[in-house]
Every structure is written in C-alpha cells, then in structure tokens.
Amino acid sequence: MASTKLINRGPSLADSVSDSIRIEITNGTYAIGDKLPTEKTLADTYGVSRPIVREAINSLKRDGLVVTRQGLGAFVSETREQNFRFTSFDVNDALDIRNVIELLMAVEAAATARAAERRTEEDIKKIEDRFNAMQTAIDQGQSGVDEDMEFHRAIVEAARNPYFRDMSDFLDANVRNFIRKARENTARLKSGLVQEVQGEHRLILEAIASGDPQAARKAAEAHLIGAAKRLALYIEP
Known part of the structure; x- marks a missing residue:
C-alpha cells in the first residue's frame, strides 16, 4: 500500500x-x-x-x-453489511451543525419525553448521580464531557426503548467531536456559562423526576440549542 x-x-x-x-x-x-x-x-x-x-x-x-x-x-468483514452512517460531518460547518442538531432533537427530545413517562425511582437516582458527577467535574475544573454523555445515556436507558439506545449510541460515536467541543468551549469561559449548562441539565432532570414528558421534551430541545449556540455555529431561521 x-x-x-x-x-x-x-x-x-x-x-x-x-x-x-x-x-x-x-x-x-x-x-x-x-x-x-x-x-x-x-x-x-x-x-x-x-x-x-x-x-x-x-x-x-x-x-x-x-x-x-x-x-x-x-x-x-465477510458479511460486508452496510449500516446507516453519516457521509460526512464537519464540526466547523454551520449547516452541518444545524442539521445534526435537528437530528439530535428528533431522537433525544423524544427519548427524554419517554423517560419522563417510564422512569423508575432507580432511574431517577441514576440520572441524579450522573448530574452530580458532572457538577463535581466542573468544580474540579474539568470539561465534564464523559459525565455529560453518561447523564444523557442514563436518560435514554430510562426511556425503555432499545432502538432509542442504539441510535443514541450511533450519534454519540459520530458527533462526539461536537459534544466535546461544546463542553470544552464552555469550560474555557466564565463559570457562569458553565452553570448555565448545568441549569439546562437540571431542568431536564426535574422534568423527568416529576413525570412531565412535555416539559422534558422542551428542556432537552432547549439544551441542544444552547449547546449549539455556545459553539457559535448554530444559525437560527
């Protein structure tokens, strides 16, 4: 070669x-x-x-x-199975960011709403633990990327739908650069902005804990739009 x-x-x-x-x-x-x-x-x-x-x-x-x-x-591979994939994704392209945000909203907002309907007390405890782990990472001056993804993973698992989980895994693997860059950009700024992110997470957690699917959906959508705006790449209509 x-x-x-x-x-x-x-x-x-x-x-x-x-x-x-x-x-x-x-x-x-x-x-x-x-x-x-x-x-x-x-x-x-x-x-x-x-x-x-x-x-x-x-x-x-x-x-x-x-x-x-x-x-x-x-x-x-002997099977050469062709699975769904992004043909391209450029974290520095505003249109790509907007398109992937719309896809994330369709999947994660729906999964978050289902989690609010189907969560158990054990699920709530797990999501709270992930939220607290993010706060600990922030307090220690870290970006909290891994903790952020574990928080959202716990929410998807609470939705009790394996297809949400599989699609979420795919999106995690394919847009990790977007998530990481959003968190790292935020971590470099003032602590007020970092806490703004945690405020968005808290609204999601509270909506799920209270069993309010509409509030959970709106909180998840607002969080994704906020993440994109913090990248300064999301262009709203």
Whole structure:
C-alpha cells in the first residue's frame, strides 16, 4: 500500500483515514477476510497517531466493513453489511451543525419525553448521580464531557426503548467531536456559562423526576440549542 500522508489536522481526520481504508476495501486492495495492517503500520502510512487509527477502525466496524478479533487485529468483514452512517460531518460547518442538531432533537427530545413517562425511582437516582458527577467535574475544573454523555445515556436507558439506545449510541460515536467541543468551549469561559449548562441539565432532570414528558421534551430541545449556540455555529431561521 502506497504511503498517503494526510496533511490536514481537523476533527474529521479519523474520517479521512477510514474513508481511505474504505476505498481500498471497496476496490479490492483488501479482500473479504483479509487482515488489515497493524495500528502502527496504518499510523505510519497515513501520518497520524494510533488513537486516530483506532477511531477510524471503530468507524469501519460501525459500518459493518471491519471486524476485530481480540489479540489478532482487524479483518475485512465477510458479511460486508452496510449500516446507516453519516457521509460526512464537519464540526466547523454551520449547516452541518444545524442539521445534526435537528437530528439530535428528533431522537433525544423524544427519548427524554419517554423517560419522563417510564422512569423508575432507580432511574431517577441514576440520572441524579450522573448530574452530580458532572457538577463535581466542573468544580474540579474539568470539561465534564464523559459525565455529560453518561447523564444523557442514563436518560435514554430510562426511556425503555432499545432502538432509542442504539441510535443514541450511533450519534454519540459520530458527533462526539461536537459534544466535546461544546463542553470544552464552555469550560474555557466564565463559570457562569458553565452553570448555565448545568441549569439546562437540571431542568431536564426535574422534568423527568416529576413525570412531565412535555416539559422534558422542551428542556432537552432547549439544551441542544444552547449547546449549539455556545459553539457559535448554530444559525437560527
């Protein structure tokens, strides 16, 4: 395989690597069942770090093109199943942000409303714990990205719908850069803005705890719009 150094260093770098490997799978450079080069070899080939390669391989796994075998590496899938995927997503593109926000609203706002209808006391406790973990991270000067995602994951699980969970997992994997950048941008600003985010989370938590699906839906939508505005990329009609 010829060396193909990737010059740009942006949020879509892993996508560039996965797209290059995808082309080589499609054109037969890697046949069904073939073992892909090691992470180190791919990192050297594309001039990127091994975590970037790992993220690219995970993307190919989600698309059903690659399977991994513990201790052996990554192989071209024999089924070659084509799953739903984003053809592209640029966290620096205002239109992409607006479009993905609309998709997130359709999924997460609906899941949050269902969570308000179906949650148990145990669910409420778990969501509260995730909320408190975010606050602890903020108090310690951290971005709270992982805690944020765990908070929303607990809400989706409370919706008691495995398809919401699967779609949420897909969105987490494919728009993580958006979520991370929103949280990191907020963390760099004054604590008042950080607490504004927590205020949005609190409204979601309170609506779910009170069993109010309409309030939960509105709170989730307001939170997503707020996150996009904090990125300064969301252009409202």
